[in-house]
Amino acid sequence: MHDDRYEALTPELLPERLGALDALTSRVGSAEGWQVEEVGDGNLNLVFIVRGQGAAVVVKQALPYVRLVGDSWPLPLTRAFFEHEALVRQAARDPGRVPEVLHFDRTQALIVMEFLSPHVILRGKLIAGERVEGVAEALGRFCARTAFYGSDLSMNAENKKADATLFLDNVALCDITEQLVFTDPYCKAERNHHTPELAPIVASLRADEAVRDAAQFMLIRFTAGPETLCHGDLHTGSIMCTDTETRVIDPEFGFYGPMGFDLGMLLANFLMAYFSQPAHRDSPDEMQDWLLSVVMETCATFENEFARLWTEERTGILFPARLGHGEAALRRLMAHIWNDAMGFCGCEMHRRCLSLAHNADFETISDTGLRARLEARNLEMGRQLLVARGQVPDASALVALAHEYNGKELL
Numbered sequence: 001m002h003d004d005r006y007e008a009l010t011p012e013l014l015p016e017r018l019g020a021l022d023a024l025t026s027r028v029g030s031a032e033g034w035q036v037e038e039v040g041d042g043n044l045n046l047v048f049i050v051r052g053q054g055a056a057v058v059v060k061q062a063l064p065y066v067r068l069v070g071d072s073w074p075l076p077l078t079r080a081f082f083e084h085e086a087l088v089r090q091a092a093r094d095p096g097r098v099p100e101v102l103h104f105d106r107t108q109a110l111i112v113m114e115f116l117s118p119h120v121i122l123r124g125k126l127i128a129g130e131r132v133e134g135v136a137e138a139l140g141r142f143c144a145r146t147a148f149y150g151s152d153l154s155m156n157a158e159n160k161k162a163d164a165t166l167f168l169d170n171v172a173l174c175d176i177t178e179q180l181v182f183t184d185p186y187c188k189a190e191r192n193h194h195t196p197e198l199a200p201i202v203a204s205l206r207a208d209e210a211v212r213d214a215a216q217f218m219l220i221r222f223t224a225g226p227e228t229l230c231h232g233d234l235h236t237g238s239i240m241c242t243d244t245e246t247r248v249i250d251p252e253f254g255f256y257g258p259m260g261f262d263l264g265m266l267l268a269n270f271l272m273a274y275f276s277q278p279a280h281r282d283s284p285d286e287m288q289d290w291l292l293s294v295v296m297e298t299c300a301t302f303e304n305e306f307a308r309l310w311t312e313e314r315t316g317i318l319f320p321a322r323l324g325h326g327e328a329a330l331r332r333l334m335a336h337i338w339n340d341a342m343g344f345c346g347c348e349m350h351r352r353c354l355s356l357a358h359n360a361d362f363e364t365i366s367d368t369g370l371r372a373r374l375e376a377r378n379l380e381m382g383r384q385l386l387v388a389r390g391q392v393p394d395a396s397a398l399v400a401l402a403h404e405y406n407g408k409e410l411l
Contacts, residue, residue: 140301
């Protein structure tokens, strides 16, 4: 594909435009035999599965606008470049956890990558009450490795500064996060919406100066804490699983930010899955218990893997071994990461109920009265995490707080 003019693909147009691409023909044969299906159901991009000769690949192409909203919200095509760059780095830092990149075309803003099958989106599995063996270990390790290897604990200082400078240009995607996660949920904004029965909780939350201030301080951490290369949008919709394998997708929001960002966003989505369970099954206790065990194990794996890397692979400018930094320094650093994670967790729990792009855990609950009661628990726990994150010192305290709010009737 050698066109110097961007053109959005369609299932009919794709074979004509990509038919000579070796990344495709070497795996799925000649274009004449391709079966092309558009499967993109996300907020931003076109996604196609191309099948042929018993194999398949994925073609993902950025659109010049937010697909969820339409061309009234333009977005630069450069986000495909940042997704590609993030995937390359993640593949090196946690091999096998992200799809293999087969081809990248910057002009056409498209990535050809490995087709994950029989993997499905994790969020759908959790709504259906399906467990994934090893999901906590896989995601805890992914968060630890990407946090450590992308930071000044590991990288050469010159390379890290150059990399941070490169990702600093992912302005439009960061702007989405800055607005939708840290600002819009706490005021009246054009794209906000919420379950009508939540109105009293929403009014209280938006009138709470401590909440608004805390969210803005987390925004400062987001904008001014370039500690490592973050996935930027790590939630249960950007994770694909079988019953025994976990893969991470869609890092187009990649940016240099706090080491606790991805962990906090991920934990928020597990907690929202937890709070939503009573609407999805008659006997939710067993699934809820499992989800909280996932929270515990994810955090334990993160801590253990990060500590191992600290001990064995600390080669950057931070905490050099010649200064004799030991366990006390590691504990202080882990407390710093955890404190950030709790603040980001609270913001994400608010955003997904109040801002644009809610998640299906709550949105698929047709009984809006029930949905509001469950969302209220989520919002109020998010409030506590945000304004009193220093009082939630570890995963055990986080899980205890979830148990507490799960028993509350707030509406």
